[in-house]
Amino acid sequence: MTMTRRPFTRLLATACLAAPLPLLAAAPAALDSDNETLARGAYLATASDCTACHTAPGGQPMAGGLEIASPLGAIIATNITPSKSHGIGDYSEADFVRALREGIRADGANLYPAMPYTAYGHLSDADIHALYVYFMEGVAPVDTPTAETALPFPMNLRVAMKGWNLLFHDAEPLEDDPERSAEWNRGRYLVEGPGHCSSCHTPRGFFMQERDDQALTGAQVGPWYAPDITPDVAAGIGSWRHDELVTYLRTGKLDQAQAAGSMAEAIEHSFQHLTEDDLGAIATYLEALPTAESSSQARSRFDHGEPGDELASFRGDGYAAGLSGDSRGAQLYSANCSSCHQADGSGTDDGYYPRLYQNGVLGDVNATNLIATILYGVDREVGDEHVFMPPFGEQPNAFNALNNDDVAVLANYLLARFGETDDDGHPILQVSADEVQEIREGGPRSPLILLARIGLGVGVVVLALLGLWLIRRRKARRR
The missing domain is CATH 1.10.760.10 (Cytochrome c-like domain)
Incomplete structure (x- = not known):
């Protein structure tokens, strides 16, 4: 498996997002000026890794068009530039808040949780405001349409997401735990909010909901597997030192682990641009997580094999x-x-x-x-x-x-x-x-589509039979 070095070429979108980083502190600060709000929004957009999904290879920053593999089919990332014709330029701040907190577009249609509003709902009001300012004033509008997401029936019925949200979505902002340190609280905010780590690293249930009882214990993400990042010494990263975890987040490289796939994108577009304090806070929070009781791995996944030439x-x-x-x-x-x-x-x-x-x-x-x-x-x-x-x-x-x-x-x-x-x-x-x-082919597919079709078919048959029974009953009464 060969690797080759190439000259450094930075994506324009990453450069745009990373430019204001020196202006920002590790923790949220008071919004003293428009420039500070804009810079804060840019940092939060970087922490949220918006570029990885909403900028297609070779495309314009935040102009969408990227195909995101999911067990239910390909989801097309939308244009989130302030274009009034094809982006979010007509979004009011209330529309923007609703999209991030509730997963509902300005036209009232539901978003799929491939856009991790399930995590962004935990953002503070001030941070969502800063993001809105950044996307409206700090991102160049791109008047280019993107293809529509076309999931197979019945997953193409976005109205079904209303029921899903009622069952599985909590849009409440996170509140600090007074029993924990400021660093732990900051780390939890970044991991569970803008970083949306659970979107990849938490297993999904039958209805594609995150399994909270197995948080961050590893999950399939398209053709890649996001591994266990709990402190479990065998299955997770419990054998890593604090400084090693920070180094991995900043570089994507340790002797025992190298970032690839969507994690490489997160390192490239997001984590490497965060402050050392924020990376340290993320590590502190991950190190304090509970481990999964169901782990069946007996020996550390980083402790096996030896050099050998066959x-x-x-x-x-x-x-x-x-x-x-x-x-x-x-x-x-x-x-x-x-x-x-x-x-x-x-x-x-x-x-x-x-x-x-x-x-x-x-x-x-x-x-x-x-x-x-x-x-x-x-x-x-x-x-x-x-x-x-x-x-x-x-x-x-x-x-x-x-x-x-x-x-x-x-x-x-x-x-x-x-x-x-x-x-x-x-x-x-x-x-x-x-x-x-x-x-x-993009990873395992979910049986949910087939089962949903069967369920709908059974429902239609039941309703048809019920209708026939009611018609016959009425006719019998008239005799």
Whole structure:
């Protein structure tokens, strides 16, 4: 799995958001002037990671158009520039507040919770006001339409979200806990409010609601898996020191973990631009979280595997023989990964090419992130460093396209050599070509659509039968 360095190129949207950061303190301050309110709003938009979803690759800042994978289908991020024709330029502040707190657009239609209003509802009134000022005055209007989200029936009926909100949404602003420190309260506010960490890291229930009893214990997010970030030593990040957690939030890189997918976007567009005080507060809050009682992981996901070189196993066999025999995984590793991660998986001394043993992606409860990393690569810009690993899936920009069977064989080699194994030395996880195809298609799909259609169909039949029964009953009475 090769990585290449490229010259640093910062997205314009990130530059626009990051520019006012030196003007801001770690905690909310009094709104003394319009400039201060604007700067505060820019910082909050950065903390909320609005760019990651609302700026498409190569597109204008906040102009939308990005397809967001969900278990129910693709959701298209909208234009949230102050364009009056295609954005939110006609939103009053009350409209803006309603969208962030209740998930309701200015036209009265419900938003899907892919826009994390379930978290933004916890923002203070002052912070929502600052965000409104920023989006109306600090973002350039882009008069470009975006495609409409078109989820399959019946999920395309946005009115159903009214019932969902009644059951699962709490729009109340967070209040400080007087029993906790100011740093803990600030960290909770950032994690549960603008940072909306639970939107990715908390498992979802049958109706796609967040499982509060398993908060931040890990969840599927499209083709990636957002891991457990509780202090659980085995399943979570309880083995990390406070400074390591802060470093990861700022850079996306530790010896045992590297940010990719949506977390890489969060690091690039959001976390690296936050103040050290805010990053420290987030770490303090995460370190104080309760751990999940249901965790089945016995050993830390960062404590497994060792360096080892099995490439000699296919030497002298010939290329074709190696690809059809037991050494196929080692041969795929040699051809695609070893030049950067080294033959024994030890990576490079500076950590730019990470080691593969004692690495969280190979010790997690599932192989989702291993598969996704092979298929989609890693692309993360932090400061003046561009961390890049090319994708190896069958796609136009793939470095050396691998089919589903190739990816499964390579993944199983990596799991056996550097991952978690049982007492007999067999890998705990086994990847199939079908699992690779599922990740290639954007991740697992929810059965909710099919079940909802069945439920609606049954309801229609019941109503039809009830109608026929009433008609016959009336006719019988007339006789």
